[in-house]
Amino acid sequence: MEIFSLDRRPVHEQVYDLLRNAILNGEIRPGERLLQDDLAKRFGISRMPIRDALRLLEADKLVVSVPNKGFMVSDFGEEELNDTFFVRSILEREAVLLAVPNITEEAVKALECLVQEMDQCLEERDLGKLTRLNKEFHSVIYRGVPSQCLLGIIRNLWDNFPRYAMLSTLELAEKSQEAHRAILEAIKKGDSVKASRVMENHILAAGKAYAARKELKGG
């Protein structure tokens, strides 16, 4: 009965998802302009839903708009990237502090499993999959955070980041894996303070590594 069902979601939402993924995957590069008429033609739709989608992306900080100039995919300078990681280090430290007391047995099992999978990825040098698993690791932990508001802010900051995953290195990934292991150990012992401190330093270190590479590659 679903065979003939079309996608009934509003067009602007579909456009939003499409563009969002394209930006996050790097198919559309930072700095690239997003022309309304161009997009409208390419999607075969009118300008209205395009504008809606672009405004939504703007709210996510994935694109920026300049009056009378239009929209373009946002880019983060070294400083901004650093700042984002800094704020993440604060927020996620607090998130861990709040989450650890609520972490279930299953969650711990899932985390152990993820750490193993990430080990595998490290051996296979599969940075792409590693990035995905890493995100999963963090979000399993945060499932226990009782504040939707805090979680929303963290998610937002995370979204401004997969685009820069290409800046990741094996070296950083190995250091991160150590942190993951330490966090998992602390969680098992119920030591939320230690877990949060490790998380904070883990994110800070990642931020420094990214910013350094960003500088090298030249924004």
Add this chain to the structure above:
Amino acid sequence: MEIFSLDRRPVHEQVYDLLRNAILNGEIRPGERLLQDDLAKRFGISRMPIRDALRLLEADKLVVSVPNKGFMVSDFGEEELNDTFFVRSILEREAVLLAVPNITEEAVKALECLVQEMDQCLEERDLGKLTRLNKEFHSVIYRGVPSQCLLGIIRNLWDNFPRYAMLSTLELAEKSQEAHRAILEAIKKGDSVKASRVMENHILAAGKAYAARKELKGG
């Protein structure tokens, strides 16, 4: 020379500002629907810039949109209000921690002046002015925060709040004033840890008071 100068800013931005102020001042009540055609007629413009403005407001969480139903002014339940204050307590605690070492002599003078003005307001029972001064007090402190990202998030949370200032009471204001004094003292001594702890409790207490009143008055 300004006599003939029209407002050259994009129409949708002007609409955004107008609606934003109307919502913040409570001229448009939480829960009220914002009909596109209606607004378009009232402003004497077409629907496109209205939609743009509404999307911007949505990004600020001042309105919410439901597909095929449209936009309405957002409201915060007791729980959500509480959550917002909780996250504010974390963020502003950190902000104080970061800001205190950078606070200038002038800033301290400005804060002292603000505290005095707020004392005046308390005597005159002018809660409206008090709310404005209170915002100013916080933002003078945060001027020294080196993270634009953190500041942006805090500002965002603040904006979701003036609408509920009506829930404020003289009793709460007096308690807050004590906190302000304590924060100022700690700042003068350069004791950022103490200042941040007082700030955290100050916001938490305000949140509890608001949520309680919200429950009383019924959402």
Add this chain to the structure above:
DNA sequence: AGCCAATATCCTGTATCCAATCTTGAGGGG
């Protein structure tokens, strides 16, 4: 080479139209 004007591009906004969807309310059946 440097400056200025003409032009092309693209954003912004208007006006109008139609279809899909939600709300509402009236009327019929249990």
Add this chain to the structure above:
DNA sequence: CCCCTCAAGATTGGATACAGGATATTGGCT
């Protein structure tokens, strides 16, 4: 008497066509 259904009106979602301005580019003139 209440509930259910169904039709009418209201409103959003989207398309189309067009006009006016801002910006950038280009090409020619000095």
